[in-house]
Amino acid sequence: MTASTYVNDDRQNHLFQVNREVFTSQEILEKEKQEIFSKAWIYVGHESEIPNKGDFQTRDVAGRPVIFNRDRHGEVRVMLNSCLHRGASLCRHSSGNAKIFTCFYHGWAYRNSGELVNVPGNEDYKAEPAKVYEGLKGPAKVESYRGLYFVNFDEDAESLEDYLGEAKYFIDLVADQSPEGIAILEGTHKYSIKANWKLLVENSVDGYHAKSVHHTYFEMMMDLGATPPMLGEEIVNGVAPSGMGTEFPNGHATLMYPANGLPLATESVKETLAGMRRTAEERFGESYATAMFGLSRNSVFFPSFIVIDLSFGLTLRTMYPISPSETIVTGWQIIPKGVDEEFIKYRVDNALTFWGPAGLATPDDVEALEQAQKAFSTQAEIGWSDISKGMGKQMPAANDELQMRAWWREWNKRMTGEALPSEGKSFVPFQKQTTDA
Incomplete structure (x- = not known):
């Protein structure tokens, strides 16, 4: 494969494709280790x-x-x-x-x-x-940055803060949830999947698959009287019920959508969250607090650091390839400091039953990704994957694919030296008015 055939970014026809060989080639994996994992912030x-x-x-x-x-x-x-x-x-x-x-x-x-x-x-x-x-x-x-430690094996790498750039905002929305800061809960989810690591990166910021792959979860939410994500009616800080995707330099990207419901939460848990929001309003203003607690967010920080911040839980996830068709996944749960034991238990229960390797969401995702990897054996006949959804829209929704395209353009730049222009869709809801963080 020549360098120019990794990605097809056709702006005129609003077509974005990725050559499926990048998911199966050992040669490409070795180059990723050299050009991405040895030179990006991890x-x-x-x-x-x-x-x-x-x-x-x-x-x-x-x-x-x-x-x-x-x-x-x-x-x-x-x-x-x-x-x-x-x-x-x-x-x-x-x-x-x-x-x-x-x-x-x-x-x-x-x-x-x-x-x-x-x-x-x-x-x-x-x-x-x-x-x-x-x-x-x-x-x-x-x-x-904000207590999160990263390493870079490249002496010439830019600073972490410059690398994160404007995307730092979505780390701030996590770190500011308590005046006392945040903490990682004891315990780690570590498992492997038989799929290429880049498939899980895509999936982590993919709102398009949610209704089809996670329909059991959506049905449960509706049975509990909660409004599933992207089905509500309220516009939150300029973000429509269908949500939106946004891109940043260096391959970072986010999808966000109104936070709907706290499934199986007790009144005590709901009051704790409401109290956290009131405190944030006092510290940073109503708009920033609404962005913090009124929006759910899935963010990717290139190449493989994922922050998923939902109303019922907050997880960090990393991934690293063992081979072109196998990936090690590691996940942790974050908790705002100062919350009571009942709130912590609620978050732990959701970490196990939703994000855990045997939960509602993860097995669905793993099955989808492993089926994709298995079917890449057809790449001689079907050579390209399509990531065009929402391309050319004035404001891409959360279930469009801007987030993945932003990530792939950075991947392509690091692997080939070819810098493809962004789609110009960078957006943050609202900044803080004041801070004591």
């Missing part, structure tokens, strides 16, 4: 997961094992989880608290700030290892 974790000195989480980030920790000085670090001696994983626990990381293979030991402090049989080395090896290696850059 999410690692949130500061609430390592609140104390010595706390750590081990993660796989952009195909590399890392230790995400708070060192003995209280600084947040990201270090490659590989002993400098012979390469074994240095820390084999998923989380914990440690002052020293000791490699189980030959016993080399490192402080939680990275320095090599002990080598068994050190006297047998002509050159002292602690002087030869300065300490554990890390990514070229580690930066944070």
